[in-house]
Amino acid sequence: MEANSSREIEARNYLEKHRIMELLTYLTSALLFFRPEKPREYLIPILEQLRTAKVSGVAFPFFMDNSNIAAMFQMLDSSNKGSISFIQYKEALKTLGLCTADEVLKDDGHGITCEKFMYEVNKKTQEICGKTKGKDSESYRSAAELLLLH
């Protein structure tokens, strides 16, 4: 019994350390969205790009850019009052894969405005880029900055 659960814990740690689930979700979404004729041949270049991005710090194409983030904010703010509630904000971050379910975010009582939302999303994405193992996470982070089209 002990051995089983420790291997399970090992496996879960492995998944988290390399963020495998997020990567697989991204690949599946890409496949379903672009619907290439040959899924494997489509996936291999994406993975190659990721590999070189990690090693050399070259930019990696993200799924969402600033205009997407703004569009997402507008969807959340259906009554157009200019800010979203804290709960909506937390759900949105979870959907984007930028925060885990039990992370505690501070709620400053006011709503989250569009600028604050964009700022937080960008900051968290960069944090995550920094955490993933790369030969040179500094340059990767700055490359990612370039790509989050300002």
Add this chain to the structure above:
Amino acid sequence: MDATTAPHRIPPEMPQYGEANHIFELMQNLLEQLLIQQPKDPIPFMIKHLQRDSDYVPKIVILGPPASGKTTIAMWLGKHLNSNLLSVESLIAKEYSSLAADARTHYQKFQTLPDVLLVRLLQERLREEDCIRRGWILDGIPETREQALLIQTLGVSPRHVIVLSAPDTVLIERNLGKRIDPQTGEIYHTTFDWPPESEIQDRLIAPAGISEGETARRLLEYHRNMVRILPSYPKIVKVITADQPCVDVFYQALTYVQTVHRSNAPFTPRVLLCGPVGSGKSLQAALLAQKYGLVNVCCGQLLKEAVADKSKYGEMIRPFFEKETAVPSYIIMKVLGQRLDQQDCVERGWVLHGFPRDRDQACLMDSMGYKPNRVFFLNVPFDSIIERLTLRRTDPVTGERSHLMYKPPPTMEIQARLLQSPKDSEEQIRLRMELFYRNSAELQEFYRQAITLNGDQDPYTVFEYIESGVINPLPKKVPGLRAKEYPPGEQS
């Protein structure tokens, strides 16, 4: 409620694409391999895995008591599927391996191998390129529960496990007649499988250990071990009785190995039922709709509803109804398309019957993007159809429908006033049936993966066959298989 929490409208192309290309299974296999091997660099590992594309290579384990014909079946399967055959002997005989050399010395001294050594040999062999590329068939491994568990901890898991079984008396008798050709290693039998060429006959020798006592002892040990190995492979075991001709065993094994196990992939059934009039399509569709919550789309019904609603299409259809000619395909397609695009059909799946009737209609439907993922052809002989349809009656007062043979009316009074629909006369039925059979060959060609069923049984039996066809994944044909030639290498 804001847009992100409202139910999403997923375009139907996405689940269709996912099903057709088995995306779920692809990702599941990828994740499995990542978790088992836990490579330091996951991305190059994933690239290599995708390039190899070996998700569906054979991974078979064949177990069975001595004299059941394991090795013969394993060899035939290996040749047919173009895969590698691994047994204890072949592992020990391997060259260029220090492990194998150790194993040989151990085997010569003690006549057995320790489990750990065997499993390490196996691991070494399975890591070689040809096993990864073409799959493997294990003949008689694992022999004990300890071996089975060790193999599992390595992350080696077969997809199909075949267990041959036969009564002990049969096996003991059979083993007495076993003969081996020392040159090719093929196994022959004095009664069942005697080689025709006299030169092979002359050189056959009886192997050691086939006396009754010896076989009985080995059988005892086998039974003791097998009971504890089987629970390790809960859902993938198939027991085939070895007490039948070898060729039958081989065919059953081959069919099993080509089936794909059910996975957790999301699946919305889009079922198409085809068959001549009176084959039971509407009944089966109603049963399917009731049990699985699919939407029952009867083409004839749709058209009649359109006319009754006096909708735009209804006005186009009405003249054809009045003249009693067939409605042109493009109008039917428009009405059908409208129905199939509605949210409930997209979400819950549908059962379609009554359309398409010939190849052109099928092409039209396909080009509009409505592709069924299960197609069934119900075969019913002409006499049964006549029986089913000519005895249909309707009660003009209550509107209830009955059948003189299967659901007779309750009282004589009611029976006296029953009427028969003019469409149910024998000539009409014959005409409609011939129309169907003229087009059915083309339709079967168009829907290549269709399942043909015998519709001449009671409805619930037919429903069970349809259910299993819908729920189980379609069998995956192994590339390069020559279906008509079996067993490989033998002239019939």
